[in-house]
Amino acid sequence: MLKRILVTTTVLFATFSFLLPAKAHEHGMMKEDIVDVAVANGSFNTLVAAVKAAGLVDTLKGEGPFTVFAPTDEAFAKLPDGTVDMLLMPDNKDKLVAILTYHVVPGKVMAADVVKMDKATTVQGQDVMIKTMGDKVMINNATVIATDVKAKNGVIHVIDEVIIPK
Structure with a gap:
């Protein structure tokens, strides 16, 4: 009887040990901020370099x-030749900040909310401007x-083009 109680207790403890981390993750107890997630992904090297050059790392690591509508490295590669290098130059920091902050909306807007909007x-x-056409946004x-x-x-939200403000 004692052996069965110990086995049952051990099984329950092991089960809850595996479930608790999953539940904590589901409830938003993530440790990585937007910059860390972008770095870890590996598809946003140009974006991360631009954020660093613009001095926006601390902001995007903030509360x-x-x-963020994040253009991939392929999206940056679609810009005319020399554009990224030009924007990364210290003399063009204001332009770079304007472009990068044009990709950021205050607040946490999930996809289910984005599709209900026409602009942000x-x-x-x-x-x-936001357009939803079937399953394409x-x-x-x-x-x-x-x-x-x-x-x-x-x-x-990952995008396939760099968007430029007017």
Whole structure:
């Protein structure tokens, strides 16, 4: 009888040991911020370099919450030759900040909320236009290719183009 109680207790303890970390993760107890998530992903090297050059790392590691429409490295590669190098130059920091903050919306806006919107005001101050066509969502001219990449201080939606403010 004692042996059966010990076995049952051990099994229950082991089961709860595996379930508790999963539940903690589901309830938003993530340790990585938006910058850490982007770095770890490996598809945002250009974006991360631009965030560093613009001096926005501390901001995007801050409390937030932020919604980032994050262009991939391939999206940056679509820009005309020399554009990224030009933007990364210290003399063009204001332009770079304007472009990057145009990709950020204050608050945590999940995909289910984005599809109900027709525009969103960015941290830069201008609106991005949002169009939903079937299962395709557009942010200005960019297509959203992945959604709801969660971070402890917000969410990332991956886009296939760099969006430029007016």
